[in-house]
Amino acid sequence: MLKTAITVLLASAVAPLVLEVKHPAGLDFTLQNSPTSQKYLIETMPGGVALLDYNNDGLLDIFLVNGGRVTNPMQTPESFDRSNPVYWNRLYRQNKDGSFTDVTKEAGLANVGDGNYGMGVAVGDYDNDGYSDIYVTNYGKNVLYHNNGDGTFTDVTAKAGVAAGGWSVSAGFFDYDNDGKLDLFVTRYMEWDTKHSKTCGGEWHTYCPPEEFPATTSILYHNLGYGTFEDVSQRSGIATKKGRALGVAFADYDGDGFTDVFVANDGMQQFLFRNNGNGTFTERGLEAGAALSEDGRRLSGMGVVFQDYDNDGRPDIMVTELPREIYGVYRNEGKGLFSYRSLEAGLGMLSSGSSGWGVGLEDFDNDGWKDLFVAQGHVLDNVEQIDPSLHYQELPLLAMNHRGRFERTDPGTGSPVAGRGAAFGDLNNDGWQDVVMTVLGGSPQVFVNPGGKQHWLVVKLRGTRSNRDGLGACVRVNGQTRFATTAGSYLSASDKRLHFGLGSADTAGIEIAWPSGVRQTLNDVHADQFLEVIEPEKP
Amino acid sequence: MIRALLFLFLAWQTSSPEALQHMQAGAEAEKNGRFEAAIVEFRKATEVEPTLAAGFVSLGQAYLENHDYGGAIAPLKQALKLSPDLRPAHQLLGYALLARGYAAEAIPHLEKVEDSAALGIAQLEAGQLPDAVANLQAALAKRPDDPDLLYYFGRASGLLSKQSIDRLIAAHPDSARAHQAMAENYYVLRQMPQAEKEFQGAIRLRPDLPKIHLELGLVYAGGSQWPKAEEAFRAETKLQPGNAEAAYRLGNALLQQGKVREARAELTRADKLQPEMPETLYSLGKAASLEGDAASAEKAWKKVIELEKESSLAAQAHFALAGLRRKQGKSEEAEREMEEFKKLQNTPSPEVPRQ
Numbered sequence: 001m002l003k004t005a006i007t008v009l010l011a012s013a014v015a016p017l018v019l020e021v022k023h024p025a026g027l028d029f030t031l032q033n034s035p036t037s038q039k040y041l042i043e044t045m046p047g048g049v050a051l052l053d054y055n056n057d058g059l060l061d062i063f064l065v066n067g068g069r070v071t072n073p074m075q076t077p078e079s080f081d082r083s084n085p086v087y088w089n090r091l092y093r094q095n096k097d098g099s100f101t102d103v104t105k106e107a108g109l110a111n112v113g114d115g116n117y118g119m120g121v122a123v124g125d126y127d128n129d130g131y132s133d134i135y136v137t138n139y140g141k142n143v144l145y146h147n148n149g150d151g152t153f154t155d156v157t158a159k160a161g162v163a164a165g166g167w168s169v170s171a172g173f174f175d176y177d178n179d180g181k182l183d184l185f186v187t188r189y190m191e192w193d194t195k196h197s198k199t200c201g202g203e204w205h206t207y208c209p210p211e212e213f214p215a216t217t218s219i220l221y222h223n224l225g226y227g228t229f230e231d232v233s234q235r236s237g238i239a240t241k242k243g244r245a246l247g248v249a250f251a252d253y254d255g256d257g258f259t260d261v262f263v264a265n266d267g268m269q270q271f272l273f274r275n276n277g278n279g280t281f282t283e284r285g286l287e288a289g290a291a292l293s294e295d296g297r298r299l300s301g302m303g304v305v306f307q308d309y310d311n312d313g314r315p316d317i318m319v320t321e322l323p324r325e326i327y328g329v330y331r332n333e334g335k336g337l338f339s340y341r342s343l344e345a346g347l348g349m350l351s352s353g354s355s356g357w358g359v360g361l362e363d364f365d366n367d368g369w370k371d372l373f374v375a376q377g378h379v380l381d382n383v384e385q386i387d388p389s390l391h392y393q394e395l396p397l398l399a400m401n402h403r404g405r406f407e408r409t410d411p412g413t414g415s416p417v418a419g420r421g422a423a424f425g426d427l428n429n430d431g432w433q434d435v436v437m438t439v440l441g442g443s444p445q446v447f448v449n450p451g452g453k454q455h456w457l458v459v460k461l462r463g464t465r466s467n468r469d470g471l472g473a474c475v476r477v478n479g480q481t482r483f484a485t486t487a488g489s490y491l492s493a494s495d496k497r498l499h500f501g502l503g504s505a506d507t508a509g510i511e512i513a514w515p516s517g518v519r520q521t522l523n524d525v526h527a528d529q530f531l532e533v534i535e536p537e538k539p
Numbered sequence: 540m541i542r543a544l545l546f547l548f549l550a551w552q553t554s555s556p557e558a559l560q561h562m563q564a565g566a567e568a569e570k571n572g573r574f575e576a577a578i579v580e581f582r583k584a585t586e587v588e589p590t591l592a593a594g595f596v597s598l599g600q601a602y603l604e605n606h607d608y609g610g611a612i613a614p615l616k617q618a619l620k621l622s623p624d625l626r627p628a629h630q631l632l633g634y635a636l637l638a639r640g641y642a643a644e645a646i647p648h649l650e651k652v653e654d655s656a657a658l659g660i661a662q663l664e665a666g667q668l669p670d671a672v673a674n675l676q677a678a679l680a681k682r683p684d685d686p687d688l689l690y691y692f693g694r695a696s697g698l699l700s701k702q703s704i705d706r707l708i709a710a711h712p713d714s715a716r717a718h719q720a721m722a723e724n725y726y727v728l729r730q731m732p733q734a735e736k737e738f739q740g741a742i743r744l745r746p747d748l749p750k751i752h753l754e755l756g757l758v759y760a761g762g763s764q765w766p767k768a769e770e771a772f773r774a775e776t777k778l779q780p781g782n783a784e785a786a787y788r789l790g791n792a793l794l795q796q797g798k799v800r801e802a803r804a805e806l807t808r809a810d811k812l813q814p815e816m817p818e819t820l821y822s823l824g825k826a827a828s829l830e831g832d833a834a835s836a837e838k839a840w841k842k843v844i845e846l847e848k849e850s851s852l853a854a855q856a857h858f859a860l861a862g863l864r865r866k867q868g869k870s871e872e873a874e875r876e877m878e879e880f881k882k883l884q885n886t887p888s889p890e891v892p893r894q
Binding site: 286287289292294295296297323324326333337339340343344345346348349352353387388389405 | 729730731732761762763764765766794795796797799825829854855857858859862865866877880884
């Protein structure tokens, strides 16, 4: 009797670990950001990570973006020594035993060009051939790699016309005109280069805030088909607003069937580009109540996720920021309006002393509510000297969602790091979401979910009239909603499959609103399976 | 004034027409700003008539006006040798000595003429802080907006305060007050871990000291450690239930944690204790809005605007009202509030700079 009581007490006192840091064999990447005393801003901003199944073997692979070698000071013309293997981006193929093999060279992804310093990655099947393509953003020229379907990639940037230039950061594929071809949105941070760099903070000698440099425009590329894109930034209205964009996420916030764009800007108002449905966008952040903090203050927007955290069927927005600001939670109230709900959601307690970057809303405990994961770590590598209460290296934030209110739980690591990018997906196909987080100057952290007893369902979309991966679809499962996307977070691309925790339910009802306008319903679907859903050819 | 007195004095003192002639020439040169010429003339007057105290005073004054404070000292001392009670000589010698850094020597001369401003400065420089504060305060009563006096008074008061605190720390290093004083110093220097440690040290010794929990709470609030801040502010409100700031801070700490109902109750209490505090009203509006009480939120924010007019807090209230109007479907009113917000948006805000 006593023994039973003690066991019960112990069980209730020790919360189960939701995530555990693992070190998969073969994943030997180091993010080379190359910090110098010049305090070039690029040094503190990389790098991205993507979870994708590039070879369609059913296992998620990992693509990691590297920075480059920064000399002190930089010479002209700028060279980041990217031909040196130390500075390569890396593709790791997952093996059946959970280990990884570096396939960068054989995949044709070895050298991204000496003039580029790496930032982020976007993933999408832009030519609908069934193989995920990779777009790498850089300080310098961006690169589009076409997946040849045989384990190799080809640099098709020139033909596609998507090199951009300047300082690109997060990017994402989405189909803004519902023509079945994925378009490409590329955020750019500011007008900055190493020649016009400077330091700030007086005696502290540190990185400058974004206000010190001119704002710039983001880029929208329209997919024309046949492997080519057209820059429609001006025509679409995207280029009418200059920002200091770091993050981008997509969802149809007003339910009009067209995917809208949220851009996280650093040190200024956030942008919500409403898709007018005619190839143009109107920036409505202020009018919609999603541009500033509750007190009308500008935010240091960095990462962003555009998913439904309160299970009301409407996509909400979460923006990660610097300390003394609270990560922004903008609840979608319907009718095109958002309300700032950070305090009610518990983010005041969780975030106001931290700096957030990559972010995801994923149901880690499969209870039917999306939980929050944030990669954290301050921008300034000497911030402790300036304010000892702030930290360059932090633990990531893992907070469980209790009916719309988040509560911190053990992130599965006790070692603070300078976290940046974060991508989400089910690495080991056990039905429980995992995370890969990038670390400045270090190895990526792989958070593996040990799982539990709750049920789950993973939906893989296969578009026919819509784009092949169904990006932009709105999928409802047992009262939960996910918007199909690989974009969001910071610099990163997540698994395209849609994961749902089902709690104790062993069956599910699925409703899919495809970007083409087709609606599809599936009833009594068994739980605990990976289900491929093919879009009906006819509505 | 000094010059007029000197000439009255001179009229009955000198017996030499030549000395008088040099004195007049010196005065004329001085009047025209030709101080070096004045020095030459006054020096000749003192050479012609070495017992002429007024001549030495004039010579000293000319040196002072020529910013040659060292040169002024000898003739002024000679004047006092000849005429020990000569007030202008004491005053000018006091200025000259003070300007050359001989504050302690200047003090007796300035005391003679009861020049509270210069005396206060000299006492400050000589480290006689209580007397300096008293004299500078007296001088400020006559010239309340004098920037030099305001500066010296501030400095003297600060040093006196520091002296007292230093004495406290030296004499009673383990006392609660010493810990509190050190904590406050660390807080000003933004050295929060040390401030927290010292405040906790003080609280361990005297948990009933007024304001100390409030101060510790501010350390936690500055670091966004809201549960700890709540605990500290709550302790202060128990000690001082009539302290409106403690109630406001507690309400705000609760609000930051999303404990809306408790926050609203505490902010309402703060508002009753000290009505029309804009910060309290603004937070009260937030709490009411989060509870869905739009009417109370509107009332509180409108009051903020009425009180603050064009401050950053007024801008925030306009922004909050715009959000409220949007939710109510009153888009035109929302637009108007946004326009007001945009007009005021660049008003400097006291928030912590970006780090």
